[in-house]
Amino acid sequence: MIELKIDNQTVEANEGETVLQAALRSGIEIPHFCYHPCLSVAGNCRICLVKVDGRPKLVPSCNLPVAPGMTVETDTEDVRAARRAVMQFITLNHPGDCGICDKAGECRLQDYHVRYGEEESHSREPKHHRPKFSDLSPRIVLDNERCLLCSRCVRFTREVSGSHQLGIVERGSHARVERLEGRPFDDPYSDNVIGLCPTGALLSRDFLYKSRVWYLEPVRSVCTGCARCCSVNVWRRQREWHVRALGAELNRAAYRVTPFENPAINGPWLCNKGFDLHRRMARKRALTPxxxxxxxxxxxxxxxxxxxxxxxxxxxxxxxxxxxxxxxxxxxxxxxxxxxxxxxxxxxxxxxxxxxxxxxxxxxxxxxxxxxxxxxxxxxxxxxxxxxxxxxxxxxxxxxxxxxxxxxxxxxxxxxxxxxxxxxxxxxxxxxxxxxxxxxxxxxxxxxxxxxxxxxxxxxxxxxxxxxx
Amino acid sequence: MKKEYWNKPALGLRERLYLLEVIRGLCITGGVFLGNMWKWLTFRKGALTAYYPEEIRSDYSPANRGRHVLTRRENGGVQCVSCNMCATVCPAYAIEILSAADFDDPCHPKSPERFEIDYSRCIFCGFCVEACPEDAIRMVKEVPDFPGFDRDAMWAGRDLLMNWRPTGDPAKQYPAASPSPVEVQP
The missing domain is CATH 3.40.50.740 (Rossmann fold)
Incomplete structure (x- = not known):
């Protein structure tokens, strides 16, 4: 056990943990895009910068191992200024089309922009445009303009699913997520990248424009696709958002299926067959004896x-x-x-x-x-x-x-x-x-x-x- | 103890006698009635009452919130991007939108396939107009054809909201106006 101080709060951390992990575990919020507990540390989004006593510059907390006696501050004026600056850079070419983005409502970028960003962009240059709405696979729509190059999806295919089918190509503002040349993105776990994506760059083709996410609520269920019995969330329409003119069958429809984090069985992941659970359940039912x-x-x-x-x-x-x-x-x-x-x-x-x-x-x-x-x-x-x-x-x-x-x-x-x-x-x-x-x-x-x-x-x-x- | 109100009426003898005031009131109503009747009998305009729905009043305030319209783009397509802000902000849950995707038009990939407003629920608060980021929904001052015998028949769909042409809106041009009901000057 290592004791350190984060925001004047004494936090106990295990050997080898990072400051970000220790802070999140003890309820101190540090914003993060590229960090994910199940993936390696990339340290490329820079939104998790914190002030460490005795260091001249701000340090990314996702890549900072805890040390005894360390004093970390996550909410000083210079940390806030750094976050504002990082948000300026991340949203520099972001199209800001939250109105038509399916991720809006559960989007990390949107949440952080409200909490840590500024209202106006400092840039007076026109936004740089990148390919929009290309099919990454028949299941996934890729919008490169919304991508903030956190590389979560790339790391997922390399470290979790092991298919190595995604990568980031080109440099600077031309950089984009791309499949292996001439190869389809047919990873059997590909739909996980939709949930991993901290913004609306990767969207499910099946759920596309079906509903805004704040109309829905998750219900814990189990995938019946194989003997693993993974935990899933089945998303149904909330009671107060039931529709009348559009047809009552929408109120009884499962809109999408996402993994329910269950460390004992499936962790935060699910296979594509699990993501399709609601489609299998929507087959023609036997309704009358x-x-x-x-x-x-x-x-x-x-x-x-x-x-x-x-x-x-x-x-x-x-x-x-x-x-x-x-x-x-x-x-x-x-x-x-x-x-x-x-x-x-x-x-x-x-x-x-x-x-x-x-x-x-x-x-x-x-x-x-x-x-x-x-x-x-x-x-x-x-x-x-x-x-x-x-x-x-x-x-x-x-x-x-x-x-x-x-x-x-x-x-x-x-x-x-x-x-x-x-x-x-x-x-x-x-x-x-x-x-x-x-x-x-x-x-x-x-x-x-x-x-x-x-x-x-x-x-x-x-x-x-x-x-x- | 009886409560004293700040605006307690001070009644003079005339008001206390009551009958005189009643006669005065009857004279006012009767005068209006007879005036209207005379204008109606002699086919003159300007009666205080209008024959709804053949006639609608033209002296609604310009700020009156009446029926919604969906504005159009230059190419005639619907301006709405189906972001559901109006449906979300609506305190009466009166708006329902079904979205459609069209990636052939990358500037307008999302549009409403169906756009339904329930006028049996709408409270005409105007929040939908305020919430709209695209100036796609507006409320015009006219209020035509709202009454009905059936709640289910009081839904206005996308076609009605797009094609219903109110007379004149200086801010945004609508395609050619359709014949509108006669307006009467009171």
């Missing part, structure tokens, strides 16, 4: 399921992949002991998708397979057992492979096949309930309800107790 292809109410569907169960001699259940731990427990207690349970994997690696790597992406694409295996083992469906009723709890099932048994399908999304099950009961998605998943390492991760479930949709966990005759 169907009894033999005929629309019915949820109550009629439950009665029909009861009847089928009472008539069945040898029922079986194919257990689902994205079922939360609570649902699986309800299933085991309500139904699991009376029927033969088979497990299956609904999702497999799709063409063009990264199968597995040593960072976040897992080969097993089913979020609940750890819990299912712990409860029921690994038992694939055996047609030889001659079941006369099969409950399918999941999706992507080939009905023909189940023989001539009666079928009850609990599905969140509309089943793809041409033939209908004898009974289709729509169940809620992970966005419509709260619960927990256990990832492949046995770590439990919590998710919260983002939207209310549609009227005729049932929570699978409530259903099982009612199915038993």
């Amino acid at each position: 169907l009894i033999g292809g005929r629309e019915a109410t949820a109550e009629e569907a439950v009665q029909e399921a009861k009847r089928l169960f009472a008539a069945a001699g040898n029922p079986a259940v194919l257990a689902f992949a994205p079922a939360s731990n609570e649902e699986l427990a309800a299933f085991r207690d309500g139904l699991g002991r009376r029927v033969q349970v088979y497990t299956r994997e609904d999702y497999h690696t799709e063409p063009g998708e990264v199968a597995e790597d040593d960072f976040l992406i897992r080969g097993d694409k089913n979020p609940a397979s750890y819990s299912i295996r712990a409860l029921f083992g690994n038992r694939p469906y055996a047609p030889a057992a001659r079941h006369d009723l099969v409950v399918i709890w999941g999706e992507r099932v080939d009905y023909h492979a189940l023989g001539g048994a009666k079928l009850i399908h609990l599905a969140s999304f509309e089943p793809a096949g041409e033939t209908a099950a004898d009974l289709l009961i729509p169940v809620s998605t992970t966005f419509e309930r709260s619960g927990t998943f256990t990832n492949f390492e046995g770590k439990v991760n919590r998710f919260e309800k983002v939207f209310d479930k549609p009227a005729q949709v049932l929570h699978a966990g409530d259903l099982f107790g009612r199915l038993v005759p």
